[in-house]
Amino acid sequence: MVDAPAVQEPGSPQPGSPQPGSPQPGPAGLGAATAAIERLLRDGGALVVTGEPGSGRTSLLRWAAAWAAPAVWVPGHADEICVQRLLARRAALCLVDDAHLLDPGSWRLIKRFARRFADAPAAVLAAAPVGFDAGLPILPLSPLDEHAAHELLLRLAPDLADPVAAGLIRQAGGNPAALTALATALDLAQRRGFAPLPEGLPPGSVLGQHLRASLRALPPATRDALLLPALDDRARPAPDALEPAEAAGLISVAPTGEVRFVPAILRDVIRQDAPSIARRRAHLTLARTLRGLPALLHRAAATPGPDPALSRDLGAAAASAAPAQAAIAFRYAAALSDDPAPLLSAARSFWLAGRPDEAVPLARRLSAHHRARSLIAEIGLRGDPLPARDVLLDVAAELIPADTPGALSALLLAGEACCRAGDPGRFPALVSRLEVTDPSPALALAHRQVLGVAALLRGQHDESFAHFRSVLSVAPRVDDPALLVAAAMAGIMVGQDRHGASLAARAAALAFAAGAHALVPAALEAVAYAELAAGRYDAATTAALDGAAAARRYGRLDLADSLLALLAVLAGLVGDRPTGERRCREATARHPEARDLTEWAHALLDLVEGRPAPAAERLAAIVAAPPGRGSAVLRVAVIPHLVEAARAAAPLEPAVLDPAMAMFDRWAGRTGEAPWLAIRARCRALRADEPAADDYFREALRRHDAGFARAHTELLYGRHLRRRRRHLEARTHLRQAAETFHRLDADPWAALAARELRAAGERASASVPVAPGPPLTAQQERIAGLVAAGATNREVAQQLHLSTRTVDHHLRNVFARLGVRSRTELARVLHE
Numbered sequence: 001m002v003d004a005p006a007v008q009e010p011g012s013p014q015p016g017s018p019q020p021g022s023p024q025p026g027p028a029g030l031g032a033a034t035a036a037i038e039r040l041l042r043d044g045g046a047l048v049v050t051g052e053p054g055s056g057r058t059s060l061l062r063w064a065a066a067w068a069a070p071a072v073w074v075p076g077h078a079d080e081i082c083v084q085r086l087l088a089r090r091a092a093l094c095l096v097d098d099a100h101l102l103d104p105g106s107w108r109l110i111k112r113f114a115r116r117f118a119d120a121p122a123a124v125l126a127a128a129p130v131g132f133d134a135g136l137p138i139l140p141l142s143p144l145d146e147h148a149a150h151e152l153l154l155r156l157a158p159d160l161a162d163p164v165a166a167g168l169i170r171q172a173g174g175n176p177a178a179l180t181a182l183a184t185a186l187d188l189a190q191r192r193g194f195a196p197l198p199e200g201l202p203p204g205s206v207l208g209q210h211l212r213a214s215l216r217a218l219p220p221a222t223r224d225a226l227l228l229p230a231l232d233d234r235a236r237p238a239p240d241a242l243e244p245a246e247a248a249g250l251i252s253v254a255p256t257g258e259v260r261f262v263p264a265i266l267r268d269v270i271r272q273d274a275p276s277i278a279r280r281r282a283h284l285t286l287a288r289t290l291r292g293l294p295a296l297l298h299r300a301a302a303t304p305g306p307d308p309a310l311s312r313d314l315g316a317a318a319a320s321a322a323p324a325q326a327a328i329a330f331r332y333a334a335a336l337s338d339d340p341a342p343l344l345s346a347a348r349s350f351w352l353a354g355r356p357d358e359a360v361p362l363a364r365r366l367s368a369h370h371r372a373r374s375l376i377a378e379i380g381l382r383g384d385p386l387p388a389r390d391v392l393l394d395v396a397a398e399l400i401p402a403d404t405p406g407a408l409s410a411l412l413l414a415g416e417a418c419c420r421a422g423d424p425g426r427f428p429a430l431v432s433r434l435e436v437t438d439p440s441p442a443l444a445l446a447h448r449q450v451l452g453v454a455a456l457l458r459g460q461h462d463e464s465f466a467h468f469r470s471v472l473s474v475a476p477r478v479d480d481p482a483l484l485v486a487a488a489m490a491g492i493m494v495g496q497d498r499h500g501a502s503l504a505a506r507a508a509a510l511a512f513a514a515g516a517h518a519l520v521p522a523a524l525e526a527v528a529y530a531e532l533a534a535g536r537y538d539a540a541t542t543a544a545l546d547g548a549a550a551a552r553r554y555g556r557l558d559l560a561d562s563l564l565a566l567l568a569v570l571a572g573l574v575g576d577r578p579t580g581e582r583r584c585r586e587a588t589a590r591h592p593e594a595r596d597l598t599e600w601a602h603a604l605l606d607l608v609e610g611r612p613a614p615a616a617e618r619l620a621a622i623v624a625a626p627p628g629r630g631s632a633v634l635r636v637a638v639i640p641h642l643v644e645a646a647r648a649a650a651p652l653e654p655a656v657l658d659p660a661m662a663m664f665d666r667w668a669g670r671t672g673e674a675p676w677l678a679i680r681a682r683c684r685a686l687r688a689d690e691p692a693a694d695d696y697f698r699e700a701l702r703r704h705d706a707g708f709a710r711a712h713t714e715l716l717y718g719r720h721l722r723r724r725r726r727h728l729e730a731r732t733h734l735r736q737a738a739e740t741f742h743r744l745d746a747d748p749w750a751a752l753a754a755r756e757l758r759a760a761g762e763r764a765s766a767s768v769p770v771a772p773g774p775p776l777t778a779q780q781e782r783i784a785g786l787v788a789a790g791a792t793n794r795e796v797a798q799q800l801h802l803s804t805r806t807v808d809h810h811l812r813n814v815f816a817r818l819g820v821r822s823r824t825e826l827a828r829v830l831h832e
Contacts, residue, residue: 030060037139045124046124047125048127048128048132048137049139050130050138051130052175054176054178054263074102080109094114094122096127097127110124150169150560153169166356169552200269226245236258293317293318294325296329300329300333300335311332323353326345327346327353328346330342330343344372347359353518353554357555360379363375378413382559386423389414392414396411404435422635428457442483445471446483446486448468456493468490481511485504485523492633495675497675501527507526511523518554521554527540527543535709548805564586565601572602573708577605580601580604593634597634602618613649643664661687678699678713681700682696685716697713710740711737711746715741719734734756734757735762741753780810780814788823788830
């Protein structure tokens, strides 16, 4: 195994092991495995950890050595006599590294030792490659998911730029040793994204040395055959040539003939180390066997010098290709000619394909060009909106006189940056200089959107709403995903949340079909916000979960943070503290928007748990943030909760609360939408004296649909009535609130309503009678059926094309609604 140091003396502690004593945090990303090993060490027994080279199996053995003392180490090359001597020692833990290298007699001794102490407080923990016939319980180590991989990278290199981290995560394929070797070998320019990433593992890395030694042990014909699939997934070498590599565990071959490298980064090592003449020969072979754009790409890779004709052919083929292939084609086209235009197209295509680590260095090579500057600003917009805004406004100013579509594209992005930063800068002035005469729906939508944002930032809200409503009227005739995301946000701004959700869902589908993967998580984020605004928290959570998974998969790590923080808000809204706190930790809050969202989430949890003062303090800080510090839209969104917290706590300074309430009051009135008018009436009720407060509460309940928002108003009205000793009326509203909260799985809110009921004189049982809950949704039924049939959450996610997090969320709701606690109970209930 590659990540364990050589054992100097059988039975001695491994070099670098933690000292025995209190348990230490497990290796990064291997939390589930460490939990299983903790149980083993506590209860006794045997376990064999299996994984690919670099997966961390030996690191787990070293970590386990800190838990049990004394521990006996058995190296994989030990013979039977050595093993007998070691097992004769008294030890709480026997650690066996590289168990596959033991001779059969030695492994039989290990298994006999394990069975002898099956019921004793002693344990055997072994490590071996995938596929090892252990005859003992197996703990397989899967590759790290994108989130765990990102956490590990942040530990190794906290200054790593997000696009660079995304590239390393993709390159390493979830292998911890590969991630470590790659991240620690980068220089400053590479860590910040100014220079391209290295193509493979550093020569001196332990994993690299292990893989290269394994390759050298293969026959030359096998090494030649492996180069073909290393260069192209479509290659199908002769099976007999691949057999030695498969026997060595370096590859697996699917029934279709597709070759999978173990670990995935072995592909890069093969390409990196192959002699140039061998690579050229392999590219020419692939060019002869493939057709269309793939054949052109291999011809280009084998062409040593300029070839204008091939460059033109590549550009023409790339124009109709998906971004992932188009990016490579454009990059080759630029290398084969003196024209910089293909390089810009390559950078843009890499970004759309979800590979910002390759887009940024290409764009920086042409940083004087307005398209390159605009792209760099777009990629960095989430992480630091103010600098991105300034660059985009400079680009727009240059383009306004001569390139209206280009200027509009820059202004659309600049408007987003202004709203995220809460600072308009020169945006309104530049928009006023823009003249659009092209009647096409796409340009009309973009123009009306930037006019709406400019009016909003100038404080001309009636004009802003008129422009945003006209955006919604044009949107059905537009099929550009980026424009549809902008239209969805316009829908949210004017209170047409369901319309906005529909537009954003259409944008996500169009982006995915076109291979514009970078736009998919942004579209799902818009779906999540629209569903949140509409009060459909389950739908918002599903969209945010899928969006976060897509953001990590496609290199949008800053957007993933924001979506995880939004998931924390959604958990906070229903009072789910464990989930809310976990999401806040996962979001890391490294970006301004994520920080404000996590503050909102903590405030919501404080509010439901009866701590309004800290909730008011957090929310007031969001609302009163200076320009450039936070999102203008978010400032409006938190105001109803700020009013509630301030009503229950010590009064806030009028200089903070009065302008905030006035702003929300005007905005809700302009929407004209019943749900927002209901929340406005609730806010007015919380700030009014009798009898006006009663009138406002009744108005809110008349306007509310059934759902969480109505239950929230019933709770606040019931509390208001109880405090005025109108207990009979109070109980009616509080009982309805409790029933609704129970149906929506918002148990902390239901408990709060129950406490208010008891305070209002409810003398029935302590639990509130609840009407039967709603049936499972269609999605929940599909998930429940697959789980009851024995599928794992990961298998369900793959079959239904969902993220594992989405499946986890739905399954928790299924358990709650059916009143079951395990998969076995679920299967029984569904069968009955």
